[in-house]
Amino acid sequence: xxxxxxxxxxxxxxxIRLDTGLNEKVVRKIYLKAGFKxxxxxxxxxxxxxxxxxxxx
Numbered sequence: 001x002x003x004x005x006x007x008x009x010x011x012x013x014x015x016i017r018l019d020t021g022l023n024e025k026v027v028r029k030i031y032l033k034a035g036f037k038x039x040x041x042x043x044x045x046x047x048x049x050x051x052x053x054x055x056x057x
Contacts, residue, residue: 013057014056014057015054015055015056015057016036016054016055016057017039017052017053017054018031018036018052018053018054019050019051019052019053020050020051020053021048021049021050021051022041022048022049022050022051023048023049024051028051031053034055035055036053036054036055037053037054037055038051038052038053039052039053039054040052
């Protein structure tokens, strides 16, 4: 949390949520290293999947 600019932290916000394609391994590594956790994976009919990340602020 220390690396995020204070301008993204607003009063009353408890979580930051991000998403990316499940196959985006570089982005996944960055998000997990920054403190995000995978909270859900959405599988689509076309074979693609999306990972949903969340971090408590």
